[in-house]
Amino acid sequence: MIADSVVKFKKKSVNLYFEKDASSASESGFVMFEAIKKLEHLNSVNKFVIDKRSSSYEILRKQYKHDILKRFSFKHYYYLFMADHFISSELSNHVIATKTFDNILSNKIKKTPLYFLQHGIMFAKPVENPQGRSFYKENQNNNLVKSVISSDLEALEFYKMGYDKQDLMKTGLPKLDHAYLNKNANKIAFMPTWRYWEEMYVVNNEIEKTSYYQSIIEVIDAFEKAGLLDRLLIVPHNKFAQYFKENFKKYAHIIDTNPTESLKNSIIFITDYSSIIYDAVYRGAYPIFYWKEKDYLIKNYKATPPLNESNAPGPIAYDEAELIDEINKAIDGNYILNEEYNHKYEEINEFKDNQNTKRVIEKLIEDKVL
Numbered sequence: 001m002i003a004d005s006v007v008k009f010k011k012k013s014v015n016l017y018f019e020k021d022a023s024s025a026s027e028s029g030f031v032m033f034e035a036i037k038k039l040e041h042l043n044s045v046n047k048f049v050i051d052k053r054s055s056s057y058e059i060l061r062k063q064y065k066h067d068i069l070k071r072f073s074f075k076h077y078y079y080l081f082m083a084d085h086f087i088s089s090e091l092s093n094h095v096i097a098t099k100t101f102d103n104i105l106s107n108k109i110k111k112t113p114l115y116f117l118q119h120g121i122m123f124a125k126p127v128e129n130p131q132g133r134s135f136y137k138e139n140q141n142n143n144l145v146k147s148v149i150s151s152d153l154e155a156l157e158f159y160k161m162g163y164d165k166q167d168l169m170k171t172g173l174p175k176l177d178h179a180y181l182n183k184n185a186n187k188i189a190f191m192p193t194w195r196y197w198e199e200m201y202v203v204n205n206e207i208e209k210t211s212y213y214q215s216i217i218e219v220i221d222a223f224e225k226a227g228l229l230d231r232l233l234i235v236p237h238n239k240f241a242q243y244f245k246e247n248f249k250k251y252a253h254i255i256d257t258n259p260t261e262s263l264k265n266s267i268i269f270i271t272d273y274s275s276i277i278y279d280a281v282y283r284g285a286y287p288i289f290y291w292k293e294k295d296y297l298i299k300n301y302k303a304t305p306p307l308n309e310s311n312a313p314g315p316i317a318y319d320e321a322e323l324i325d326e327i328n329k330a331i332d333g334n335y336i337l338n339e340e341y342n343h344k345y346e347e348i349n350e351f352k353d354n355q356n357t358k359r360v361i362e363k364l365i366e367d368k369v370l
Contacts, residue, residue, distance in 0.1 A: 013044045013084040015369060018095050020119075022071045023051040025060060026260055027089040028117035028148070028174040035174070035357045036370065037064065044370050047079050049095060071096070080105075085145075085369050086112050089119040089175070092142040109142075115364065116147040117174060120275035123154050123348050124193070126303035127161055131196050137162035146367075148173060148360060150278075151350045157306060169363045172349065172356030181283040182264045188228065188327060189266035190219050190290070191235035191259065193274040197300050202239050211293060212240065219270075219290075220251060222320035228327065229254065235262045267335050268327060272297060273305055277314075281345050282352070286335040287314030288326050294318070313337075313345035 017033040019025065025048070033048040048064065050057055051071040060068045069076045076096070086092050092114045096105070126132075133139055146169045149155050155168055198210040207213050216234055223232045232254050236244045241257040248255060256262040259276060263269070269280035270288045277287050289312050298304055309316060314337065315330075317323035337345075346352075351359075364370045 014079060014082045015044055015046045015085045015087055016049060016079060016083045016095060017087050018049040019088065020090050021094055022049045022096060023054050025050055025056040027119050029089045031174040031178060031357055032087055032117065032360060035361060042370050049076055081108055083112050086114045089117040111143050113143050113145040116144055118148050121150050121154055121278045121349055122157050124273045124275040124305060124307050126301050126305045127157050128303035129301040135161060151348055153347050169360065171359035171363060172351035174357040174360055176282050177354045177357050179279060179283050181285060185265050185267045186231060187233040187266040188231045188268040189233040189235050189262045190270045191274055191276060192272050194237040194239065195300065207240065207243050211296060215293060218320060222324055226324045233262050233266055235259055268330055273307060278349055281313060282349065286330045286337055289314055289316045290323055291316055292319050311344055313341045313348060
């Protein structure tokens with residue numbers, strides 16, 4: 001192969017940056033690439049991979065020229081084989097596709113050192129759940145060199161999975177350096193976490209049978225009765241997004257299929273066990289944990305979440321009436337979170353100085369990646 005003959009002559013290390021399915025530029029992968037392109041005197045080549053169909057592709061090509069690699073292009077494959085490191089908010093397989101059937105390509109992807117930036121703080125759903133076993137160190141198919149974490153508390157979750165301190169970089173998530181809440185934000189977002197055990201209902205087009213669907217319907221009804229429907233923002237999981245778009249014409253105005261946009265516009269953020277709520281709090285939103293289905297979720301996770309009544313950084317509601325009551329308290333209190341909850345949040349995310357990207361860069365320089 002061409003890359004094999006060239007790689008021995010290259011003078012600089014090659015780093016590839018990418019995000020989910022190499023199709024977006026809104027997470028920590030792009031934040032890191034953008035910051036590194038501003039640095040001078042680097043002993044590395046840094047390229048960002050993105051699909052041409054992405055709305056960001058043309059804009060990025062104009063700005064970064066040849067440092068943007070079109071997904072599935074010759075240059076994409078060339079630099080993939082040349083790559084010394086992957087730097088991404090996703091695992092290595094997302095550098096090209098979630099499934100790769102070519103053995104040579106698959107082996108290159110698996111052996112390339114990965115600096116994993118994460119796309120959320122891992123302190124909500126239990127890491128002991130059966131679906132998460134593939135991420136355990138003993139089962140890891142990727143050459144995961146370092147993972148970004150945000151606190152000593154989050155590190156404990158990685159230790160449960162067999163990682164040790166040298167596998168982690170306590171820097172905070174780079175994407176949070178650019179996180180903000182719109183000045184006129186007044187929406188109340190509801191984003192329940194996905195229940196993977198209900199997957200077959202979605203495949204069989206029987207979404208109405210899922211607890212996920214029922215939970216959303218109950219919340220919509222509660223908001224309607226409370227006269228708050230105009231402020232509600234339903235943020236469905238991407239597996240549900242298309243269904244909600246097509247079948248909820250009556251509520252189309254309260255459905256937002258873009259979590260990033262909903263975070264900017266929501267002054268209150270509600271979830272059960274989605275780590276996106278930590279992003280919302282960082283921006284200045286008021287968090288509420290809706291645990292009506294707590295026992296059901298724990299039963300199906302087959303493990304107990306680390307997030308519980310003693311460490312949740314926000315009020316907890318166990319039914320619709322309590323949820324509406326907590327929302328009204330937040331509104332009446334001008335969305336000010338009390339110090340006890342602020343302290344609990346700071347245990348989960350220790351950084352609030354918008355210097356996460358800088359800290360990651362320092363680690364990469366220390367490891368001679370850049």
